[in-house]
Amino acid sequence: MSAPVVQIANLSRVFDVSKPWLERVIAREGRLKLNAVDGVSFEIRKGETFALVGESGSGKSTVAKMVVGLLGPSGGHVQFNGLQPGEKPRPGAIQMIFQDPYASLNPRWRVRDIIAEPMEAIGLRRDAALRAKRVDELLTLVGLSPRDGDKYPHQFSGGQRQRIAIARALSSEPSFIVCDEPTSALDVSVQAQILNLMRELQERLGLTYLFISHNLAVVRHMAHRIGVMYLGRLVEIQDSDALFDNPQHPYTRLLIDAVPNLSEIGRDRVPVQGEVPSPINPPSGCTFHPRCPLVMDICKRERPAFIDGVACHALSRKG
Amino acid sequence: MAEPAVLEVKGLTLEFATRHGTLRALDDISFSIRRGEVLGVVGESGAGKSLTGSAIIGLVERPGRITGGEIRLKGERIDNLPPDRMRAIRGRRIGMIFQDPLTSLNPVFRIGDQLIETIQTHTGMGQAEARQRAIALLTEVGIPAPENRIDAYPHEFSGGMRQRVVIALALSVEPDLVIADEPTTALDVSVQAQIITLLKRLCRTRGTSVMLITHDMGVIAETADRVAVMYAGRIVEIGPVKDVIKHPQHPYASGLMGAIPALDTRLNRLTQISGSMPRLDAIPAGCAFAPRCTKAIDRCRSERPDLMPAGASEAACWLVGKVSAEASA
């Protein structure tokens, strides 16, 4: 088994969502805290795709932002291979691909400059001609033409823009890329292009991905290992095949069962009731207990420990 | 079939007059929906699926204009009605459910007021009777404690509950047809499953016809009876949902099915259709899909195919015979 590229230990993030001071005083309210991420631990191994899935409010994107350093953790740490806990790697060693290709490229910049910016920022290929050549190579690598470098982002479709974003991410020669819902803004046929491209690039360049998505089928297609998040906590981590063939945590089962599937035409089902509660005032104990079919008394009181890749009282009882 | 179709669309054409000339956004769209039937309409963004919905309910924004074809609701032509008569039809005979429930719910009114007002306008019931009916509807769409919740404001509901209220509102006047435009796109998967199940159950018990517009083939597979696949303003394939998913006839439809990652198997590569859908101002002559089609022949580039029978479905493709032969081989 290869070494971990990054280890995440007990990572937490609290957001202050209180109203402004004056309004709080007038309404006699206290401060409001939102535990977006609460004690999340996992590691990502070299060359693999580790995916975090979950519904809205699960905190998966907040984890991604803390891993790339866009947000600081409130507790716990992110440790990169060979560095001290919390120490930041060289700029450009970690890159990020974003959800919305219409917002992730500066509309006033030429594509060539967008792709060259990371090189400029970290002082890679200081010679202008070398840099231009590299931009051409990157454009070709992601399936565009070097001539596209002189255009502006608005001249491209969503899928092409996401290719440009990938080229930009690759230009600082990272080994680890965080992908935050990279295809959820794209149409299916274009999504397939981007997913295929990302897997090709992973094989050719030996990349490691942290892949954030709410779409289980996409995660199934991309990930080697998967972590399932619910209300800021990890409830299950498994190898991809194991997770889909034999999901353990009741929430994982619910999630997999809820996805409409092409192979089950016209199926009738009994969906699980209830919705994800607000993370501002989450349920006590195991946060999933109000919706859980296996709920026991202890679930309402105690937060379950993470044992063998699952955090569930009912399962640890059995074992 | 003695009973006329609930909705019949024939040769619907919609154009935008822009300063760069006229853009044809919908081109010769024809389909029908029978009583109690759910017709799914899928396509990528810009394919014209939402626009088809807007055209049917008479809400095409300028500079868009219906320039051809006709739309009939239970045999009565509705595409050329004056705005006030169309408004009555929209409220009473065609219900609407949109992606964002807040577009249908007025934030300053209690949900009960909106429901009761709608019921009263369309049935002439008294206040107390209408309120009873509203509570019954809320129970039916699965709102817990409807006697109390009826006096709540839209912002006091979660996203899934709001969409249930919208469904109640759409069904409150017992319309002939419900047009649901991406009704579950803004919701989480577990809530989406609840809403799909609800929509299906209600239409089955009430015999309401539904036009379900979505980009999610999975939702269509679970909900629809028939499906129309749209591409660049045209229907490229229409047929029973099982046939279109399992044996798609049009190369675009079959590419689309292969491009969707599946839950049960992990493929090495997804089928990919190269390129992207043309913009409205750059739709090629002949078949609009021809430039991306691996099977295109000369005829595809010069002559535009109409829908023609292909297996259990209809597909707009010159190669229909060949494709189906290959698929069965």
Next chain:
Amino acid sequence: MAGASPPPATQNSDGSWLRRVWDSDIGWSFRHSPVAIVSAIVSIVMILAAVLAPLFAPQDPFNPAVLNLMEGLTPPGTPNEFTQKSFVFGSDSQGRDMFSAVLYGTQVSLLVGAASVLFSAVFGVLLGLMAGYIGGKTESIIMRIADIQLSFPAILIALLIFGVARGLIPPGQQEDATLILLILAIGLSNWAQYARTVRGSTMVEKNKEYVQAARVIGRSPFLIMVKHILPNVMGPVTVIATINLALAIIEEATLSFLGVGMPPTQPSLGTLIRVGQQFLFSGEWWILFFPAITLVILALAINLLGDWLRDALNPRLR
């Protein structure tokens, strides 16, 4: 509803810069707006005439040597009774050609207006960028000052600044420094509007993913503000600047009219109006009329141009 609007037209990337602007949405809007075309032509003609005043003006109105008192108070169009010299806009009490005076006065007005707009735009945009991007205390301080300043009329602020600054300068140099002081005073009285607008746009832009992408690779806040955010918030700034140019010209005229602006030795349109109004009741209307009508036309043309620009950049507001 998604897909209910036509996609934007594709643009050819070839062709010159001018050609691209002409073919763009702004260019199209311009070609289809008679008001914009007329006001653009009027503005350009007046600006050119003012800038090239030494070429057009029959005389140098600030050179006392060329003035002839005998030619004083000649009505427009009629030859002077002593020298038979004719003045298009008439002449003032010292025999100064009003046409030349208006040309040079427009030059001074435009110079003060443009320089103060430039000053307030640079100052306001920088403060707005900082407030929006950095946030926290920096933002609170900048925006509270802006709020206080916006609650007073700009002309009062300008009067205050002008008065204080003038007091600090030794009496002998006051006349020479007036131009600079006026520019500073008008500029400082108008920065808050830019700061507010830019802060708002910056707060929208800074949460966009392209800014996050720049942060991920370790770009400094200064570079992100200047290279990434600034180009994307300039649209509204150009609109405010255009409309403010008209306002600044009027503000300068007001100050000069009140006697705290440009001295009569180097008159702006405002100074000319102040001087002219003394002759209004004795029947020499042209001394007031021509500077005043010039000011009105100039301010109106620039204002209409600004209005059009705002609509063209912001189609939703129409």
